[in-house]
Amino acid sequence: MRNRFFFIILSTLVISAVGINLVHAYFFRNQRLNLIDRQIAESSRALLESSEFARAVVHPGAVDEAITRALQGARIGKVFVLRDYNSKIVYESFNVGLLNLAIPTSPEWVAVETEEQYVRVRNVTVPGNEAVVLQVGLVLDRNFLNWKIIDRRVVYYVSGIVLSLFLASALLTVVLLSPLRLLISHLRRTSTGLANMKDVQPLPSALIRYMRGFWAQSDEFADLLSAIQKLIDRINLNHKLTRSWTLQMAHELKTPLAIIRAETEESRNSAALPEKYAEDVLSEVDHMSETISQFLDWAELENLQEERNLHALRIRSVVESVVSRLDRISSGRIRTRLENDFQVFANPIHLEQLIANLLTNALKFSPSSEVVDVELSARRLAVRDRGDGLPLKVRERLGVPFNIGPKGDGTESVGNGLGLAWVVTVSRLYGWRFSVHDAKPGTEALVDFPKEEIS
Numbered sequence: 001m002r003n004r005f006f007f008i009i010l011s012t013l014v015i016s017a018v019g020i021n022l023v024h025a026y027f028f029r030n031q032r033l034n035l036i037d038r039q040i041a042e043s044s045r046a047l048l049e050s051s052e053f054a055r056a057v058v059h060p061g062a063v064d065e066a067i068t069r070a071l072q073g074a075r076i077g078k079v080f081v082l083r084d085y086n087s088k089i090v091y092e093s094f095n096v097g098l099l100n101l102a103i104p105t106s107p108e109w110v111a112v113e114t115e116e117q118y119v120r121v122r123n124v125t126v127p128g129n130e131a132v133v134l135q136v137g138l139v140l141d142r143n144f145l146n147w148k149i150i151d152r153r154v155v156y157y158v159s160g161i162v163l164s165l166f167l168a169s170a171l172l173t174v175v176l177l178s179p180l181r182l183l184i185s186h187l188r189r190t191s192t193g194l195a196n197m198k199d200v201q202p203l204p205s206a207l208i209r210y211m212r213g214f215w216a217q218s219d220e221f222a223d224l225l226s227a228i229q230k231l232i233d234r235i236n237l238n239h240k241l242t243r244s245w246t247l248q249m250a251h252e253l254k255t256p257l258a259i260i261r262a263e264t265e266e267s268r269n270s271a272a273l274p275e276k277y278a279e280d281v282l283s284e285v286d287h288m289s290e291t292i293s294q295f296l297d298w299a300e301l302e303n304l305q306e307e308r309n310l311h312a313l314r315i316r317s318v319v320e321s322v323v324s325r326l327d328r329i330s331s332g333r334i335r336t337r338l339e340n341d342f343q344v345f346a347n348p349i350h351l352e353q354l355i356a357n358l359l360t361n362a363l364k365f366s367p368s369s370e371v372v373d374v375e376l377s378a379r380r381l382a383v384r385d386r387g388d389g390l391p392l393k394v395r396e397r398l399g400v401p402f403n404i405g406p407k408g409d410g411t412e413s414v415g416n417g418l419g420l421a422w423v424v425t426v427s428r429l430y431g432w433r434f435s436v437h438d439a440k441p442g443t444e445a446l447v448d449f450p451k452e453e454i455s
Helices: 002-048 051-056 060-075 094-099 152-195 205-211 220-269 275-302 315-330 348-364 392-396 418-430
Strands: 078-083 089-092 109-113 117-126 129-141 311-314 334-338 343-346 372-377 380-384 433-438 443-448
Touching: 002 051, 002 060, 002 078, 002 117, 002 129, 002 152, 051 060, 060 078, 060 089, 078 094, 078 117, 089 094, 152 205, 152 220, 205 220, 220 275, 311 315, 311 348, 315 334, 315 343, 315 348, 315 372, 343 348, 348 372, 348 380, 348 418, 348 443, 418 433, 418 443
Parallel strands: 334 372
Antiparallel strands: 078 089, 078 129, 109 117, 117 129, 311 343, 372 380, 380 443, 433 443
């Protein structure tokens, strides 16, 4: 759109400039032609009103002197011809012969052009001698009327105009599209907020001002901003209602699950329910309760604007603690390379849970015979698995709850996607940069920490 807008403005300016120059050239030529015609008309009238010229018409030898006396200095540059009724030349001034041109005797005003000259002539009959035609003309350089000289100055002039139009078009494009760039930037941030299930920020004040004032009336851009603001308000309302219903539903589910668990244990203890069935029911109830608890923890963290319980933590000791705890259930499948150590300001629970979630996911999605690598380098924590990698549909919704991919053996995952959603939310809360990359084989999860937290 920017290029189209630029070319539209440039074309408009160029066409306007060319049009103005053409109009100027047209009036310039007409004004000069009117000036020439006025001079010729004055000279011809002076001759026709001269009694000496009237007497000289019948004596061609005296015509030249009569013209000089009648016009004096006004004769310079003009041509004079007298013709009889047969259009035969009776008299011609000396400069007519130099032209080597045939000058028509009609209509009253004629113009004859050569490659170098322009001759403007008036044909009038002599009063009292209607058979004689007087031709009075002016010989000019063609460039006097038609500006067609192209020299270095003209080239510089035209180049300057073209460059000025180009710069003016670029400037107008930047100025006129600046509110559109602001809107695009805001919508990009909005899309990020939607992906993270955050409320959409209202339009900034820099855009709101385009919705006010006289110019906003019947303005398409102001109408667009108004429609977008209404859409944002509607999205935020739907988000608020959805979050409220979801959290309420999650809380409401915990009570019946607790009742089911209690009644199942009672039935098992009284032998009313076989042991195997009771264990299956209790396992599913525990899994559902754990999922609900994880979801509520994530929702609480998602709504947290700022974490105030900050501690200065040495990340190597935190990683070693989490690895030691997970090694008991992973049969030593975690391989560490902790070459660097640095300080991180965070809630200890949040940092430990982030590392644990990354390692748990890596173990879950890697074949049971493969190891998982965790590495500490300058400003970075890296966890790499040996699975099949994240599908595109999972990458596109990274950090959204219940966004899951296949396990390392190709079977359907039993996870719920809350672990990775928790990692994304914690990283955003503290300003850490979380990213996922193909490691071929497997996937590498990276967490980059800000420089100010490193010592």
